[in-house]
Amino acid sequence: MNPSARQPVRATTSINGMIITVASGKGGTGKTMVAASLALSLAAAYPQQPPLYLDCDVEAPNAHLFLHPTLAEQQEVGLLIPAVDEAKCTHCGKCAEICQYHAIAVLGKKTLVFPQLCHGCGSCTALCPEGAITEVLDRMGIVERGSAAAGIAFARGVLDVGEPMAVPVIRQLKKWALPRPGQVVIRDAPPGTSCPVVETIRGSDYLLLVTEPTPFGLHDLRLAAQVAKELNIPTGVIVNRENGTYPEIDAFCEADHLPILLRIPFERAIAEGVARGKTLVDIHPEYGDRFRQMFLQIYETISHS
Amino acid sequence: MKQLVILSGKGGTGKTSLAAAFAHLAQDGSAPIRAVLADADVDAANLALVLHPERLETHDFTGGSVAVIDAPRCQGCGICEQVCRFDAIDSDAGVYVVDPIACDGCAACVYQCPEDAIHMQPQTAGRWYRSESRYGPLFHADLFPAQENSGKLVTLVKQNARLLALDTDSQVVIVDGPPGIGCPVIAAAAGADLAVIVTEPTVAGVHDLRRILQTTAHFRIPALVVVNKADIYPQGAAEIEAICAEQGIGLIGQIPFDPTVTEAMLNGEPVTAYRAEAPSSQALAAIWQNVAARLA
Amino acid sequence: MKILLTATSPSIDSNVDPRYGRGAYFIVVDPDTMEWQAHPNPGIGASGGAGSLAAQFASNQQASSVVSGDFGPNAYNALQAAGIAMYLFGSSATVKEAIENFKAGLLESVGAPTGPGHHQH
Numbered sequence: 004m005n006p007s008a009r010q011p012v013r014a015t016t017s018i019n020g021m022i023i024t025v026a027s028g029k030g031g032t033g034k035t036m037v038a039a040s041l042a043l044s045l046a047a048a049y050p051q052q053p054p055l056y057l058d059c060d061v062e063a064p065n066a067h068l069f070l071h072p073t074l075a076e077q078q079e080v081g082l083l084i085p086a087v088d089e090a091k092c093t094h095c096g097k098c099a100e101i102c103q104y105h106a107i108a109v110l111g112k113k114t115l116v117f118p119q120l121c122h123g124c125g126s127c128t129a130l131c132p133e134g135a136i137t138e139v140l141d142r143m144g145i146v147e148r149g150s151a152a153a154g155i156a157f158a159r160g161v162l163d164v165g166e167p168m169a170v171p172v173i174r175q176l177k178k179w180a181l182p183r184p185g186q187v188v189i190r191d192a193p194p195g196t197s198c199p200v201v202e203t204i205r206g207s208d209y210l211l212l213v214t215e216p217t218p219f220g221l222h223d224l225r226l227a228a229q230v231a232k233e234l235n236i237p238t239g240v241i242v243n244r245e246n247g248t249y250p251e252i253d254a255f256c257e258a259d260h261l262p263i264l265l266r267i268p269f270e271r272a273i274a275e276g277v278a279r280g281k282t283l284v285d286i287h288p289e290y291g292d293r294f295r296q297m298f299l300q301i302y303e304t305i306s307h308s
Numbered sequence: 309m310k311q312l313v314i315l316s317g318k319g320g321t322g323k324t325s326l327a328a329a330f331a332h333l334a335q336d337g338s339a340p341i342r343a344v345l346a347d348a349d350v351d352a353a354n355l356a357l358v359l360h361p362e363r364l365e366t367h368d369f370t371g372g373s374v375a376v377i378d379a380p381r382c383q384g385c386g387i388c389e390q391v392c393r394f395d396a397i398d399s400d401a402g403v404y405v406v407d408p409i410a411c412d413g414c415a416a417c418v419y420q421c422p423e424d425a426i427h428m429q430p431q432t433a434g435r436w437y438r439s440e441s442r443y444g445p446l447f448h449a450d451l452f453p454a455q456e457n458s459g460k461l462v463t464l465v466k467q468n469a470r471l472l473a474l475d476t477d478s479q480v481v482i483v484d485g486p487p488g489i490g491c492p493v494i495a496a497a498a499g500a501d502l503a504v505i506v507t508e509p510t511v512a513g514v515h516d517l518r519r520i521l522q523t524t525a526h527f528r529i530p531a532l533v534v535v536n537k538a539d540i541y542p543q544g545a546a547e548i549e550a551i552c553a554e555q556g557i558g559l560i561g562q563i564p565f566d567p568t569v570t571e572a573m574l575n576g577e578p579v580t581a582y583r584a585e586a587p588s589s590q591a592l593a594a595i596w597q598n599v600a601a602r603l604a
Numbered sequence: 605m606k607i608l609l610t611a612t613s614p615s616i617d618s619n620v621d622p623r624y625g626r627g628a629y630f631i632v633v634d635p636d637t638m639e640w641q642a643h644p645n646p647g648i649g650a651s652g653g654a655g656s657l658a659a660q661f662a663s664n665q666q667a668s669s670v671v672s673g674d675f676g677p678n679a680y681n682a683l684q685a686a687g688i689a690m691y692l693f694g695s696s697a698t699v700k701e702a703i704e705n706f707k708a709g710l711l712e713s714v715g716a717p718t719g720p721g722h723h724q725h
Binding site: 028029030031032035062063065068101103104122123124125126129130162164165166167168169193194195196197198199200201205217218219222223226227229230233234248249271274275277278279280 | 316317318319320321324349350351352354357372373391393394409410412413414415416419420428451453454455456458459486487488489490491492493494508509510511512513515516519522523526527537540541543544565570573574576
């Protein structure tokens with residue numbers, strides 16, 4: 004937990020920093036709509052302490068479509084990959100031997116680097132007996148930050164098209180866009196349960212899983228809940244597009260001791276509003292208070308964990 | 309033999325529902341096409357939930373290795389923590405441990421530990437299966453939660469589907485792809501003869517459509533676009549039409565917002581098999597004819 | 605002169621394996637004497653970079669040509685940098701047949717990657 008969150012505070016009048024990640028397993032369940040609605044609700048309820056919003060879905064970043072930030076600052080990010088000085092290289096083969104990704108090969112009198120295979124671990128540079136390797140930035144995307152409506156601080160990463168690795172962009176986004184002391188952080192995760200999702204969730208104080216009442220929704224919720232367990236992060240569930248026809252979600256949550264914190268009904272008006280880039284609190288303002296109540300419930304949970 | 313991949317950029321636009329309908333439609337009708345199916349969304353594999361296949365083979369998938377510190381040999385110097393660029397090593401009261409979830413398997417700590425106290429250990433990262441469904445063989449997999457190497461597992465699933473398709477003289481491999489544009493998507497799309505991109509007329513869907521079209525263009529894969537829930541936001545649908553026209557991409561069908569799709573999913577059937585006369589089913593049948601013609 | 609071919613089993617009578625980086629065995633042959641050695645592919649279980657690893661292996665074996673069914677971009681770039689020529693099996697079914705076809709100059713040489721590469725992160 005963020006150390007500052009341990010200080011005793013009166014939760015009803017002021018809030019203190021913590022990191023809440025909104026994830027889902029299945030795509031398209033409404034993560035970004037929920038995360039943006041939560042951010043706007045907190046900014047309205049605690050105008051002195053608007054949250055920091057991180058769009059960590061760097062492959063398909065969409066939160067800007069809901070929060071309309073002004074992105075004032077930008078930085079290139081990527082991995083540090085080896086550059087071989089052929090004048091110093093003796094082609095001894097040490098680098099190729101130690102590289103777990105086979106991203107560097109010594110072929111006769113040539114040493115070749117494969118940027119798309121390199122994970123930037125730095126071993127070849129550190130272990131080259133001739134000191135023939137230096138590191139250069141291999142760009143994979145950008146991180147951007149600025150501010151959005153209601154004083155929300157906003158940052159996101161954008162993976163370059165054709166680049167396979169999202170994790171380095173997410174990792175650097177988390178390091179670059181730091182909260183002010185006491186500021187609540189809302190991380191908007193990518194779909195799935197593999198490395199980019201795990202990198203987003205790591206270090207969070209609470210995980211909010213958004214699901215939908217269908218067999219696909221349940222199947223992927225189950226997987227996402229397992230990730231939360233592996234990472235040992237307290238977790239709650241939001242059921243989106245609830246229409247009362249699939250009680251299996253409730254049964255699973257009860258058996259797994261996952262509280263259902265909010266249900267958002269299946270309603271064409273909501274679907275149409277979200278399609279236009281409206282958040283739930285734009286469409287139905289009464290959700291502002293529901294999100295604040297939900298936040299306080301989360302706050303209580305992690306203050307006692 | 310042709311390889312068809314279904315992609316979307318944004319998650320939850322209906323890739324799997326489309327893939328299941330294609331699997332059904334390929335087999336249906338007067339000129340059936342022999343297809344092998346591959347679910348390449350290995351971290352949220354859902355195609356089997358619709359097709360209810362019989363599992364014939366289960367294989368372990370070995371992902372990468374992770375570092376393990378041999379506690380009795382560790383002198384607590386902390387070099388491993390310093391050299392790790394993945395923040396995977398932490399100390400608790402002078403005892404160093406590796407977080408296997410964060411470990412990237414680079415072995416930098418193994419090489420630089422002065423006590424030789426760290427070794428690499430291979431991890432079972434998931435399973436893959438060969439199954440038989442109503443509509444033909446299905447290759448699918450489960451990546452264990454929080455595991456890496458999803459691209460490698462995607463490649464494995466696809467490779468096995470391809471080999472079987474070649475062995476059995478099948479005409480097409482239908483690959484249900486993952487969301488996004490990163491490594492598992494690139495692995496799913498590699499070698500495809502045609503990509504069908506399912507989008508929805510929402511601001512997010514339109515935004516991500518542009519990204520996935522850039523990706524297919526980057527890898528020189530011909531793409532066609534299908535709009536799902538086409539009537540939910542006419543302005544979005546118009547924008548999709550404009551993007552396709554501007555880029556010379558075929559917009560080959562619009563599936564209306566239709567509760568039958570969810571109903572069919574709850575019943576574990578492709579919508580086209582569940583109710584052929586539903587508006588979504590009719591749209592899908594027309595789309596499949598178009599796709600099948602291009603694969604012939 | 606030595607050539608390296610990909611095979612499904614560790615013998616010169618084996619069928620060809622169409623994959624280079626992920627081929628099961630590498631058969632290294634001197635086409636003049638027909639002396640051969642079989643090596644298990646060290647990259648078969650690699651979590652990534654099988655193509656570059658296989659090229660490294662061919663270079664270490666001092667092969668002047670590699671015959672396989674598919675060369676991804678990493679394997680292609682590495683073999684080209686090493687000055688190793690690449691050929692496709694074509695219709696050859698067994699390793700022996702492929703060697704005969706190679707000697708007869710019947711195999712198609714490769715001037716660009718033949719496969720899209722396999723991202724393996």
